[in-house]
Amino acid sequence: MGILDFLRTRPKNTASIAKERLRIIVSQERSSRNTPDYLPMLRTELLAVIRKYVHVDLDAINIQVERDGEHEVLELSVALPEHKPGATG
């Protein structure tokens, strides 16, 4: 058993995968931490309206609240799909 362990290839480094995943999710959650609760709902409803005209994914809508001095700025960006000639709606 010991000899087999020694000869076996080293196991995959899963700790580095864990760290990378955590880095991404933690930074994403931090940036959305002090934002209003209604943002996810707003995003879904906006998507529904936009989809009446253009077909976009939920990922295409980016909403952020940023502080600019005394003001809070709601920033909304929608990435439209590439225009295909001849396509309608």
Added chain:
Amino acid sequence: MTETIVVTSGKGGVGKTTTSASLATGLAMQGKKVAVIDFDVGLRNLDLIMGCERRVVYDFVNVIHQEATLKQSLIRDKRHDNLYVLAASQTRDKEALTQDGVGRVLDELKTDGFDYIVCDSPAGIEKGAFLAMYFADRALVVVNPEVSSVRDSDRILGLLSSKTRHAENGKGGVPAHLLLTRYNPERVSSGQMLSIGDVEEVLGLPVLGVIPEHDSVLSASNQGVPVILDATSNAGQAYVDAIARLLGEERPMRFTEAAKKGLFKRMFGS
């Protein structure tokens, strides 16, 4: 001057109660007058870990509702005269804790000349956890080297910086320390477990102490003796070090490196 320290984590089962028991006992060993309070109403366990479960007559909720005095409810530790346990209520739901009530009990402990109040938080981010951290002067965030625990700790760090009296009074967030528990240096060195550095990097905070995963933690809780009292245990000694650091002493980390295995051991197992 009383200092209130919350032991919290977000995730359950990472070692909050084990840490609270050892922290309170360690501070008492330094001659401080200490009260440790279980905030986990409905699921009390600190009494078991401290070994005083059969001496609970009145609890935290009884004091809050003025059904018993604080003096009647504090359980004096068998081993240290200057250490007291305030058990959580087993029968009430979490709503039994009120912000005013908790504040009053903490104020009374301050008037009674306690040096430290250790608040053992329940898991989660509900009322019990919120009230355990609300009045804190400092926080000990217990984290395991594992994805869900690290993520939940970050959430708790966010709450400590916004949903506490410290923050509401414009003093910024509650100063927080990370305590990394259930650490297994062998698994870290083989790339199977997040390292101290990984956790520090993700959470952006230095680690105050590292408690190695060790059989002695289970046998201590089996016996109702805080593991810090086991002088032969690596985990116990790591708690002693962590508490010394909490009190401002500088101590090198111990038990954080994997034992070097010789070729023979590597080939034939340990």
